[in-house]
Amino acid sequence: MIRPIATTRSATGVPTGRLAVWWVIASEIVIFGGLLGGYVMHRLGHPDWANQAANTNTWAGAFNTFVLLTSSLAAVLGHQAAEKGDGKKAANFLYLTCLGGLVFLIVKSIEWTTEIQHGMTITSNTFWSFYYTAAGLHGLHVIAGMVIMLFVAADAKKNKELQRVENIGIYWHFVDLVWIFLFPLLYIAK
């Protein structure tokens, strides 16, 4: 496909791809905003949910927070390498970021398995419904981010489309940020 001239124009001075990523994030913010807003309203009306929340594994959540934040650092370093035109290095940092996402998902699945084995499933109580829905939706975003990142890294390795390293990084920081909200709301608030 021939790229239209429209794609190469930049009347705002912000490259088109990055501009679109910001709009994607804007629309994602309201999705999580609606879900978490609904959860917070419910939580305020049900102080008894604290007993349920006490069953979440705060240490596992804290470890995952650390892992995800560290992976974001790798994404930043990847961006820095891409700015310098070093596609190979940028790709390696993106793989490292993906590794962080993978560790996050593994810890998450161990947590969920334990909880489900102890009878805390998505249908057992509305707290757990929110817990699995919110964390699950976030998990899907982690997976989507990793898949896109692998494609971007494959291109970056050949020094192609290096601007995408920054774009996927912005998205990854957003996924990170959502977790920063989820962690205290679902794990810490007891």
Added chain:
Amino acid sequence: MSGPAADTHAPDAHAPHGDHPHHPEEGFIKKYLFSTDHKIIGFQYLFTGMAMALIGGFTVYVFRMQQAFPGLSVPGWGRVTAQDYNGLVTTHGSVMIFWVAMPVLIAALGNYLIPLMIGCDDMVFPRLNRLSYQLFLLSAVILIFSFFVEGGAFGGAWTSYPPLSARAEYNLTPKGAPLWLVAVAIEFVAFLLGGINFVTTMMNSRAPGMKMFDVPILVWMIVIASILFMASVGPLVAGAVMLLFDQTIGTGFYDPVRGGDPILWQHLFWFFGHPEVYVVMLPAFGIVAEVMTVFSRKKLFAYKTVLYTAIGTGVLSFFVWAHHQFIAGIDPRMANIFGVTTLLISIPVAEMMFVYIATLYGGSIRLAVPMLWALAFISEFLLGGVTGIFLGASASDIYFHDTYFVLAHFHYTFVPIAIVSVFAAVTYWFPKMFGRSMNETWGKVHFWGTIVSFNFIFIPLFITGARGDHRRIFDYTHFPDLMKSGMQDLRILATLSLVVMLSFQVIFLVNYFYSMFRGPKVGPNPWRANTLEWHAASPPPHGNFPVLPTVYRGPYEYSVEGREDDHWPQHLPN
């Protein structure tokens, strides 16, 4: 505005060799089914929307026949059961909003017109654009498929309130309900992708020299509407996932017995649902601005006022949603606040209408078919707006809530938006889209037949509503109080007018498709309009312009003093 102002753009736009779009010819399938050309994608949305409008029209015909003649075997359907009735009403509402108004007003016009009107060769993300249409088509297919599953199409109304929508033992559509929800959710994703494309294209790809206030109002309106959609639909996406879980795996998000809350859905739904009204309204106002200036040969009375007012309306539209819950058990103090914001929002809308009337004042008005539709939009929408005041005031809404008065009110807003303004657009841009013109006389016959019968449908329903007709009743013969004093005659009048209105659409369809192939050929600019799309050939080729234009002035410079020609196209240096 005067003089070239090309400094606002990236250097590539000035490169002498960089501005000639090269687009090879493609085969039929690639060209029409898997095209990434914004104009073809616009047509795909337009024709899918028109096909869905036939479904919306057919369903309303069936259930209105049941209202007028309860128990009658409706020609083309048969006897309408209560379950059928629920499915038909739900389908009519969902189809008309999500699969007609949205795709035609935003997606079809946005895709076709934005790149042409801002002077570039395509959308910034052509493949994302194609994906957006494919997802939209998938959503329409899923919805149509749901008519044929066990239990039939979803029957919980287009607002889909739980517990009715959440529990199969209440709505009796165990498969139709989740399919409806999935179809709506996919459709939202399609429009999110489209919206991101529209906003980014408008922000980044304007022709050299086109400053913010040189952008045609319609483009602004579609962009503002896309942003409103983006900012409002998120909570409903989350809410839809929750409702889907309630329906399919047995969670209790909306079940008070299990710690949930059914009102939460109403908040999530209307936090989207009310801005959605303005999402479709703003493009309609945009169309009217384009048509009115051309056919009154006058500059738009107050460009910046319209723009700022539209933005103001958009912002305010996020603070009115709870007027749908006045009797759902919300705090009365809350109802006061939302009553005030609801009444406030009529101010910017009225302001836009005054601007348009002021545009007409002293112009050389030509009552061509698009202009008739534009004028009808203003006058009919006015009735919709004025009756909204009764519903926004929380005290009178307690009486009017869920009556036919409400129904007539929102049809007086939605029919002008989704039907009247769309006809204005379709007839106005027809010469651009197909290089031919439509028959003017049959266009006027269609216009008068549609507008007169439209009023005869909904004025009677205002009356029955004010007298107490509830919206969700399948057979009024069970309610002797509502059968007195000519109430049934009014219902019959509304139904017959509907049949008349629907039959007049045949004239339009024949005129439209005949003219597409046999209408008299016209040049690139038959209306003598200023905006850039009229500078391209009719129909525009792939790539739109032989050389991408540069813009020298605003879009509405008509009848400029001291200039012999009464229009002054945006791309002419002088």
